[in-house]
Amino acid sequence: MMRALCLTGDPVADKLLTDDPFALLTGMLLDQQFAMELAFAGPQKIATRMDGFSITKIAESDIEEFVELCVTKPAIHRYGGSMGRRVHELALHVVENYDGDTEGIWTAGRPKPDGPEVLKRLKALPGFGEQKAKIFLALLGKQRGVQPKGWREAAGAYGDRGSRRSIADVIDAKTLVEVRAFKKAAKAAAKAG
Template sequence: MDASDYSELEGGLVRMLDRLKNEGTATKDPEADQFLRDNANAVLLGLLYDQRVLAETAFCGPLKLRQRLGHLDMRQIADMDRDAFEAVFVETPAVHRFTNKMVDTTQTVARAIADEYDGDASGLWREGTNAEVEKRVKKLPGFGPQKAAKLKYCLYYFGHRDLSD
């Protein structure tokens, strides 16, 4: 499967990728788009947040966190006091509408990335086939088969890796 061909997808990610191709911005926020291109952790968290909110809102979430925290360091996020992290997460506009679940899931994902990939989500996809990458991603909380399958499109369109078969 060619990672540039997302015709099998439906929903908000399709809308974002169509806008990226036609208008040059996926999220409608050039700064958020650039952050997604520059930061592997942002791509992973954006995809995590892409559930039951607009995709554009989801993929802007990591930039909101960086602006509020001054970083998107997975080790620091994992180590933060949960209540302090929640306070940052719920600042208006909230990072995600399902605050309790996403605060906990974000910190759990951050802990896994910190411990298993030295804080860098690109370690999930740096090596291996698409199937191997999907298998690794599905081990993370919040990443089922459908979401794991979307990763290759996000990686391709934000310039991190081409996982075409």
């Protein structure tokens, strides 16, 4: 089940995320201390400024020039400089380890990787920790049809059916509001406890 993504509220940005796995991976990287929909719109900002979104172009670009492109207003993130460096580092990692084939993270190898292996590969990416990797695995499973054996268990609660816990559960404006409410309640509970 491969659905057209609706993560940003901008049809052009969502089409890029739907069509380009590295754009989607980049959006997940940027989803940190920043509104979800703005983080996932970051790849489209890069695409506009680079005359297209290309993992190879990003990886081969001069780091300082790429960072400058990322901090140009409106910046790709509230921390445009450090996130620009992370995007560049992520592109280099995928080029060096997967020959620039982002989908290789979840498809490369014989036998095909299972959910725990995909999670392990995601956690090995620059800027991806345990939680970010689990959310991205859930996003792949729920919205991109990438469902290796054991993916739901590997994604933890983010893989739960019907949850409204992360960007993996955002399919329209209504679910975006529901996820935001869940995150706000979870944050309040963490502060109180």
